[in-house]
Amino acid sequence: MPHLRHLAVHTATTKPLSLAECADLYPAAGVGGITVWRDALEETDPATAGRQLREAGLEVVSLCRGGFFPAPAESERRAAIDDNRRTIDEAAALGAPVLVLVCGAVPGQPLSESRQQITDGIAAILPHAEANDVKLAIEPLHPMYADDRSAINTMAQANEICDQLNSPLLGIAADVYHVWWDPDLETQIKYAGENGYLFAFHICDWLTPTNHLLTDRGLMGEGCIDIKKIRSWVEAAGFQGFHEVEIFSELWWATDQREYLEAIVQAYKEHC
Amino acid sequence: MPHLRHLAVHTATTKPLSLAECADLYPAAGVGGITVWRDALEETDPATAGRQLREAGLEVVSLCRGGFFPAPAESERRAAIDDNRRTIDEAAALGAPVLVLVCGAVPGQPLSESRQQITDGIAAILPHAEANDVKLAIEPLHPMYADDRSAINTMAQANEICDQLNSPLLGIAADVYHVWWDPDLETQIKYAGENGYLFAFHICDWLTPTNHLLTDRGLMGEGCIDIKKIRSWVEAAGFQGFHEVEIFSELWWATDQREYLEAIVQAYKEHC
Numbered sequence: 001m002p003h004l005r006h007l008a009v010h011t012a013t014t015k016p017l018s019l020a021e022c023a024d025l026y027p028a029a030g031v032g033g034i035t036v037w038r039d040a041l042e043e044t045d046p047a048t049a050g051r052q053l054r055e056a057g058l059e060v061v062s063l064c065r066g067g068f069f070p071a072p073a074e075s076e077r078r079a080a081i082d083d084n085r086r087t088i089d090e091a092a093a094l095g096a097p098v099l100v101l102v103c104g105a106v107p108g109q110p111l112s113e114s115r116q117q118i119t120d121g122i123a124a125i126l127p128h129a130e131a132n133d134v135k136l137a138i139e140p141l142h143p144m145y146a147d148d149r150s151a152i153n154t155m156a157q158a159n160e161i162c163d164q165l166n167s168p169l170l171g172i173a174a175d176v177y178h179v180w181w182d183p184d185l186e187t188q189i190k191y192a193g194e195n196g197y198l199f200a201f202h203i204c205d206w207l208t209p210t211n212h213l214l215t216d217r218g219l220m221g222e223g224c225i226d227i228k229k230i231r232s233w234v235e236a237a238g239f240q241g242f243h244e245v246e247i248f249s250e251l252w253w254a255t256d257q258r259e260y261l262e263a264i265v266q267a268y269k270e271h272c
Numbered sequence: 273m274p275h276l277r278h279l280a281v282h283t284a285t286t287k288p289l290s291l292a293e294c295a296d297l298y299p300a301a302g303v304g305g306i307t308v309w310r311d312a313l314e315e316t317d318p319a320t321a322g323r324q325l326r327e328a329g330l331e332v333v334s335l336c337r338g339g340f341f342p343a344p345a346e347s348e349r350r351a352a353i354d355d356n357r358r359t360i361d362e363a364a365a366l367g368a369p370v371l372v373l374v375c376g377a378v379p380g381q382p383l384s385e386s387r388q389q390i391t392d393g394i395a396a397i398l399p400h401a402e403a404n405d406v407k408l409a410i411e412p413l414h415p416m417y418a419d420d421r422s423a424i425n426t427m428a429q430a431n432e433i434c435d436q437l438n439s440p441l442l443g444i445a446a447d448v449y450h451v452w453w454d455p456d457l458e459t460q461i462k463y464a465g466e467n468g469y470l471f472a473f474h475i476c477d478w479l480t481p482t483n484h485l486l487t488d489r490g491l492m493g494e495g496c497i498d499i500k501k502i503r504s505w506v507e508a509a510g511f512q513g514f515h516e517v518e519i520f521s522e523l524w525w526a527t528d529q530r531e532y533l534e535a536i537v538q539a540y541k542e543h544c
Contacts, residue, residue, distance in 0.1 A: 107480045107496040111453065144416040146453035147480045147496045153453055181383065181418035181425055208379045208419045213482055224379040224419045 007268050008033030008061045008242035010202075011040040014257045019049055021257075023056035029261035033242040035062040036094060038087070046093035054095065061242045062137065062173070062200055063087065063096040068104035069121030070114035070151065077117060080104070084125045092132040098199050099129070100137050100173045105151040114151035119161050122170065129169050137173035137199040138162070142181075144213055155179055155188035162197045174234060175202035175246065177217060180225045186233050193237020201234050203227055203272055204247040215248045219263060221271035231272060243272060279540050280305025280333045280514035282474075283312040286529045291321055293529075295328035301533035305514040307334040308366060310359070318365035326367070333514045334409065334445070334472055335359065335368040340376035341393030342386035342423065349389060352376070356397045364404040370471050371401070372409050372445045377423040386423035391433050394442065401441050409445035409471040410434070414453075416485055427451055427460035434469045446506060447474035447518065449489060452497045458505050465509020473506050475499055475544055476519040487520045491535060493543035503544060515544060 009031050011022055019040045026034055034053055041049055053060055066087040071077045084101075091099040103118040105111065122136060129136050138158040141150035152158055158172045172192050179185055192198050205223030210216050220227055231243065245264055252260055281303050283294055291312045298306055306325055313321055325332055338359040343349045356373075363371040375390040377383065394408065401408050410430040413422035424430050430444045444464050451457055464470050477495030482488050492499055503515065517536055524532055 108498075110498065111455070142416065143414065143453040144482070144485075147478055147482075154455075157455060181415040183383070183426075183429060206419055210416070210419075210485055213416075213485065226380075226382065 004030045004265070004268075005032045006243050007031050007265065008035055008059070008244040009261070009264060010035045010037060010064065010244060010246040012037045012064065013245050013247045013264070014260065015253050017257050019044055020052070023053050023058065025258055025261055027057040030265050031058070031261065033059040033061040033244070035064055035244050035246070036060065036096065037064045038090070041090065041094070046090045050093065050095035059242070060094055060096045061244060062098040062100050063091040063094055065100045065102050066136070067101035070104045070106050070109060070117040072106060072109065077121065081121055081124045084121070085128045088125065088128050088132050088134050091134045096134070098135045098137050098173075100139050100200065102139055102141065103150045103152045105146055105148055107147050111146060111151040115157065118151060119164060122161065123165055126165065126167050126170065130167070135169045135171060135199055137171050139173040139175060140178055142178040154182055154184070155192060156184060159188055159191055159195070159197060162192075162195065168196065171197040171199035173200035173202060174198065176225050176227055176230050177202070177204050177206060180206065180230065185230070189233045189237050193234070193239060198234060198237055198239040199241070200244060201231070201239060201241060202244045202246040204245065212250070215250045217247045217249050219247060219252065220245070220267040227272050243268070276302045276537070277304045278515050279303050279537065280307055280331070280516040281533070281536060282307045282309060282336065282516060282518040284309045284336065285517050285519045285536070286532065287525050289529050291316055292324070295325050295330065297530055297533055299329040302537050303330070303533065305331040305333040305516070307336055307516050307518070308332065308368065309336045310362070313362065313366070318362045322365065322367035331514070332366055332368045333516060334370040334372050335363040335366055337372045337374050338408070339373035339422075342376045342378050342381060342389040344378060344381065349393065353393055353396045356393070357400045360397065360400050360404050360406050363406045368406070370407045370409050370445075372411050372472065374411055374413065375422045375424045377418055377420055379419050383418060383423040387429065390423060391436060394433065395437055398437065398439050398442065402439070407441050407443060407471050409443050411445040411447060412450055414450040426454055426456070427464060428456060431460055431463055431467070431469060434464075434467065440468065443469040443471035445472035445474060446470065448497050448499055448502050449474070449476050449478060452478060452502065457502070461505045461509050465506070465511060470506060470509055470511040471513070472516060473503070473511055473513060474516045474518040476517065484522070487522045489519045489521050491519060491524065492517070492539040499544050515540070
């Protein structure tokens with residue numbers, strides 16, 4: 001059974017809650033960490049939000065999310081880079097040590113071209129990340145998001161960019177939902193760990209059937225992912241950070257979020 | 273522009289049509305080949321169906337589908353093997369040179385275990401395939417089907433099983449929908465071609481957004497897949513067979529199927 005002190009929850013998991021409600025309910029449920037999505041910062045400036053969350057007893061784990069670098073026009077790519085720099089500022093103000101990157105893709109543009117634009121984009125924002133001491137975590141997304149969300153679809157591809165850009169502030173957010181199917185997963189997690197790339201670990205489950213590509217993810221234990229095994233791999237690779245519950249689920253969002261948080265804690269104890 | 277004589281259509285693509293209607297409408301639209309799904313054989317025995325299709329001027333390309341080998345209990349796996357032997361009989365009676373295998377997966381069972389059961393299952397039916405001169409084509413499925421449809425999710429994994437079982441009757445059905453995202457695709461197609469594994473080539477498109485995991489596929493040109501490029505790879509690898517249009521789409525199924533066949537021919541000319 002994992003220690004609860006490693007349990008973090010994403011604000012997107014409990015989307016109906018305001019950030020103030022998260023600050024209230026997460027610690028009450030035993031949750032130790034919080035990853036903040038940018039939409040949760042609409043009503044509070046990042047510095048105030050960070051202070052309030054810490055005062056509530058929560059550790060701020062990450063800010064979600066930057067990225068979306070690829071675009072056909074150079075002006076659009078430059079705008080994306082500027083937006084990512086502002087997001088790094090937000091992460092620094094919030095006191096989030098990590099900014100998660102959903103790297104982007106353009107339907108119809110070759111994935112290899114998008115990957116080059118992603119690499120170039122990350123290279124362009126790395127100095128700003130370094131100046132602000134904010135780590136950047138590439139999140140490989142499941143291949144079903146290769147059309148318009150990310151051209152980085154495996155740990156191997158994320159490792160490759162980390163190798164290429166070679167910065168202590170560039171690493172990976174490994175999410176079981178995206179990578180569980182990968183026959184090369186254990187090897188690539190080991191490689192990431194050996195090279196200091198494992199910055200974040202996200203958990204949820206894959207439902208059978210999955211009724212929506214984006215918003216039908218499962219609570220741990222509801223699906224087919226062997227989370228314990230993948231957790232054992234990331235820990236064997238040296239990862240000691242939070243286990244972040246990131247679930248997009250219309251079904252769970254429609255429930256009482258206080259009871260949902262209890263279900264999350266219970267599922268975490270049983271299935272992670 | 274591809275020659276129409278390479279154009280085949282799956283009965284599942286025009287699901288509202290009976291097999292007799294397919295025999296009537298496909299040749300009228302200029303379609304040269306047909307891949308028959310087993311549900312289309314419910315009203316006609318395979319031998320009669322095959323004769324009628326050939327008399328209508330269609331070449332029978334494949335029978336879809338066998339597979340689904342993995343199961344927790346040995347008795348279930350044995351039943352799957354028996355069912356696959358019967359499906360080989362159907363393919364032989366139909367006069368289909370190829371039986372397509374959707375290999376199967378069991379939610380929660382390790383994918384590596386399922387892959388072993390798949391390999392064992394194919395090994396068990398290969399002698400029957402050889403006795404009937406029916407080729408078996410492993411169809412790698414997109415990783416979003418790794419939970420319950422197939423533990424074979426890349427060309428590399430299919431190549432591996434072909435290498436292992438080493439039979440001239442075992443090869444691969446490459447479907448652009450399932451493999452387009454794979455960074456290793458060109459290499460693996462080349463490898464499959466060099467080893468004589470390329471038995472079938474399926475085409476359709478990936479829609480953005482995709483609203484259903486199974487039945488929201490696009491007509492060629494409606495989505496983001498560079499079909500021409502992948503076709504150039506399979507042809508460079510020596511493939512000279514049919515380009516089979518396999519589209520599961522509630523939207524297209526709801527249209528006039530005669531007009532849909534015209535749209536298929538037009539899309540094939542323009543985007544493949």
